[in-house]
Amino acid sequence: MPVTIRDVAEQARVSVATVSRALSSPHLVNQVTRARVLAVANELGYRPSPAARSLITGRTGNIGIVVPDLGNPFFTGVLKSVQARAREAGYAVLVGDSDEDPAAEEELVKMMAKQVDGVVLCSPGIKDAQIVALAEHSSLTLLNRRVRGIGAALMDSAGGMRQIVAHLAELGHRRCAYLAGPRNSWSNRERRRGLRAAARQHEVDIVELGPFPPRYEGGVAAADRAVDADVTALIAYNDIMALGALARLRDRGIDVPGGLSVTGFDDLVFAAVCAPPLTTVAMPVRAAGRGAVDLLLGQLDGGEGSPRTQLDLATHLIVRGTTAAPPRSRRKR
Amino acid sequence: MPVTIRDVAEQARVSVATVSRALSSPHLVNQVTRARVLAVANELGYRPSPAARSLITGRTGNIGIVVPDLGNPFFTGVLKSVQARAREAGYAVLVGDSDEDPAAEEELVKMMAKQVDGVVLCSPGIKDAQIVALAEHSSLTLLNRRVRGIGAALMDSAGGMRQIVAHLAELGHRRCAYLAGPRNSWSNRERRRGLRAAARQHEVDIVELGPFPPRYEGGVAAADRAVDADVTALIAYNDIMALGALARLRDRGIDVPGGLSVTGFDDLVFAAVCAPPLTTVAMPVRAAGRGAVDLLLGQLDGGEGSPRTQLDLATHLIVRGTTAAPPRSRRKR
DNA sequence: TGACAGAGTACAAACGTTTTCTTGTGGTCT
DNA sequence: AGACCACAAGAAAACGTTTGTACTCTGTCA
Numbered sequence: 001m002p003v004t005i006r007d008v009a010e011q012a013r014v015s016v017a018t019v020s021r022a023l024s025s026p027h028l029v030n031q032v033t034r035a036r037v038l039a040v041a042n043e044l045g046y047r048p049s050p051a052a053r054s055l056i057t058g059r060t061g062n063i064g065i066v067v068p069d070l071g072n073p074f075f076t077g078v079l080k081s082v083q084a085r086a087r088e089a090g091y092a093v094l095v096g097d098s099d100e101d102p103a104a105e106e107e108l109v110k111m112m113a114k115q116v117d118g119v120v121l122c123s124p125g126i127k128d129a130q131i132v133a134l135a136e137h138s139s140l141t142l143l144n145r146r147v148r149g150i151g152a153a154l155m156d157s158a159g160g161m162r163q164i165v166a167h168l169a170e171l172g173h174r175r176c177a178y179l180a181g182p183r184n185s186w187s188n189r190e191r192r193r194g195l196r197a198a199a200r201q202h203e204v205d206i207v208e209l210g211p212f213p214p215r216y217e218g219g220v221a222a223a224d225r226a227v228d229a230d231v232t233a234l235i236a237y238n239d240i241m242a243l244g245a246l247a248r249l250r251d252r253g254i255d256v257p258g259g260l261s262v263t264g265f266d267d268l269v270f271a272a273v274c275a276p277p278l279t280t281v282a283m284p285v286r287a288a289g290r291g292a293v294d295l296l297l298g299q300l301d302g303g304e305g306s307p308r309t310q311l312d313l314a315t316h317l318i319v320r321g322t323t324a325a326p327p328r329s330r331r332k333r
Numbered sequence: 334m335p336v337t338i339r340d341v342a343e344q345a346r347v348s349v350a351t352v353s354r355a356l357s358s359p360h361l362v363n364q365v366t367r368a369r370v371l372a373v374a375n376e377l378g379y380r381p382s383p384a385a386r387s388l389i390t391g392r393t394g395n396i397g398i399v400v401p402d403l404g405n406p407f408f409t410g411v412l413k414s415v416q417a418r419a420r421e422a423g424y425a426v427l428v429g430d431s432d433e434d435p436a437a438e439e440e441l442v443k444m445m446a447k448q449v450d451g452v453v454l455c456s457p458g459i460k461d462a463q464i465v466a467l468a469e470h471s472s473l474t475l476l477n478r479r480v481r482g483i484g485a486a487l488m489d490s491a492g493g494m495r496q497i498v499a500h501l502a503e504l505g506h507r508r509c510a511y512l513a514g515p516r517n518s519w520s521n522r523e524r525r526r527g528l529r530a531a532a533r534q535h536e537v538d539i540v541e542l543g544p545f546p547p548r549y550e551g552g553v554a555a556a557d558r559a560v561d562a563d564v565t566a567l568i569a570y571n572d573i574m575a576l577g578a579l580a581r582l583r584d585r586g587i588d589v590p591g592g593l594s595v596t597g598f599d600d601l602v603f604a605a606v607c608a609p610p611l612t613t614v615a616m617p618v619r620a621a622g623r624g625a626v627d628l629l630l631g632q633l634d635g636g637e638g639s640p641r642t643q644l645d646l647a648t649h650l651i652v653r654g655t656t657a658a659p660p661r662s663r664r665k666r
Numbered sequence: 667t668g669a670c671a672g673a674g675t676a677c678a679a680a681c682g683t684t685t686t687c688t689t690g691t692g693g694t695c696t
Numbered sequence: 697a698g699a700c701c702a703c704a705a706g707a708a709a710a711c712g713t714t715t716g717t718a719c720t721c722t723g724t725c726a
Binding site: 338339353357381383 | 711712713714715
């Protein structure tokens with residue numbers, strides 16, 4: 001029932017080879033026959049079978065993306081721009097949600113492997129060695145994660161943290177809590193690294209709490225731990241946790257930023273509309289998504305030997321309403 | 334380089350047919366040979382080529398989903414549950430973002446057609462007739478949209494609106510603005526329908542504004558129009574617009590809910606954390622996503638003649654902090 | 667003892683493309 | 697006039713599976 005290349009060939013009174021060429025190598029076929037073939041193909045509503053095509057070419061015309069949580073707008077932001085760029089380039093997108101399970105991340109990549117030409121991996125949890133192993137068999141580009149020899153689009157998380165600490169220090173904070181994300185997440189390690197370095201420099205004490213699941217509920221739980229920790233500011237791993245913490249603090253009647261300051265990370269749309277609006281670090285999500293796809297595509301037709309570039313993107317602090325000077329009672333100590 | 338079924342066959346000293354059957358029709362092959370084949374396949378890391386398989390079976394093991402905006406947590410919520418259910422069933426997921434362009438929605442379905450066994454369509458914009466036409470060639474399941482003869486998972490938007498109006502009427506509101514979504518969106522029409530019916534019943538006047546793009550900026554613009562409309566409550570098409578409106582009202586110094594009440598629709602996570610927390614209607618997104626996939630899968634192996642069921646899911650109002658009685662000055666008139 | 671059944675396996679066709687190799691045209695040089 | 701070339705187009709092989717058909721056993725029944 002579905003129309004094949006053979007049908008087009010018969011109707012246009014040419015061989016299948018000619019049809020194939022008319023569609024994908026225009027210069028190899030006479031203009032007038034080509035026009036005829038195109039007309040017939042169009043009339044019949046012919047669409048080549050990607051399966052048959054990829055069987056012989058070895059290319060699928062798809063790319064994959066695996067993320068830890070489709071419920072997190074940060075990752076769907078990435079997904080959106082990846083999808084957009086991919087479609088521009090004529091690629092379709094397969095998506096996998098690992099639910100923050102490293103084993104699932106790996107399995108998803110393997111499942112996709114034969115169906116895609118390459119995958120954009122936003123998987124903080126999986127181990128470096130495993131990534132290298134996966135890269136042997138599929139072409140990978142990492143997002144927000146640096147692994148030697150593998151292409152990546154990176155956002156300067158450590159730099160963002162430096163800006164946060166500098167801002168808090170300037171306001172007069174001397175003792176802050178870090179509400180940590182998953183322990184083995186690259187982003188978390190990176191943010192922590194920036195945090196520690198900056199804390200040392202600005203002579204700020206950091207109390208590290210967690211790890212917490214990097215979700216709303218994680219932030220709620222973290223807030224409770226933080227109020228017992230005798231700090232004047234909460235530095236959350238990401239915006240979602242910060243929102244959870246904010247809600248919990250409000251429920252407990254603790255004023256933000258009067259009693260406690262709170263910072264997030266990612267600058268989701270919703271960071272601007274919560275109350276008070278969240279001080280956070282903006283991430284170049286769009287650029288990163290596009291960049292990751294460009295890197296991947298470049299790697300694909302550049303052949304094996306192409307340089308696996310790493311793309312570094314800047315972040316910047318956005319000061320809104322959740323940070324202020326610590327309360328007087330705390331300032332002198 | 335990649336390992337094929339032939340490699341496994343040689344190594345296991347059987348024919349390719351036996352390998353194929355050992356993997357997909359266990360009962361057709363001797364237990365001991367099967368064990369041997371499996372061992373070899375495993376050792377060699379053999380993964381069947383989906384392209385070759387689908388070429389002959391006509392099935393891809395993929396399903397597609399197309400949504401109007403991956404930036405909207407409502408749709409990514411659907412996506413998340415669709416992805417989860419699909420993976421349980423051994424299917425991979427192709428995703429398309431149409432950016433609210435009906436033409437793109439249609440094109441995406443066509444592009445996917447040959448790569449998927451069916452698609453879940455969350456496309457409010459496209460016309461009924463086009464949907465019917467698409468359904469001729471691909472199996473479709475609709476989400477949040479009713480078209481005769483086509484399977485669908487539906488959430489009772491009209492019912493949600495009735496609950497909103499009843500709530501507002503009880504508080505004493507007599508004149509409300511509806512901040513409309515895209516004019517030809519099914520959800521918008523459905524919400525409007527419920528709204529009108531309930532308004533008539535409760536003797537509430539509705540001023541309809543818009544249409545606006547169903548995004549944050551749309552809500553911002555809508556708020557400005559609404560304050561000029563001499564109403565006491567804003568009924569937004571969805572949460573995102575409500576959040577935009579809320580932010581704008583705050584910027585203009587208008588108190589919510591003291592001066593104006595605002596309602597949303599969808600109950601995104603963020604509706605609970607904005608300030609004041611948003612009164613809205615909860616949608617059974619998870620159930621709808623799973624249901625849509627189940628319907629689709631059922632339709633696939635039920636053959637052509639299977640009944641195209643429609644799944645109806647209830648919604649319910651969640652009263653939070655953005656609704657209250659209208660100001661005294663307005664109440665008497 | 668011979669026909670027959672059933673289990674287990676192998677052979678080969680088919681799926682819809684792309685691509686290499688070949689053939690058949692004219693046309694342009696020497 | 698013969699050799700060569702560019703251009704168009706066709707024939708057929710190949711990609712990696714699944715599956716219908718055919719074959720070979722081994723054992724059972726009359």
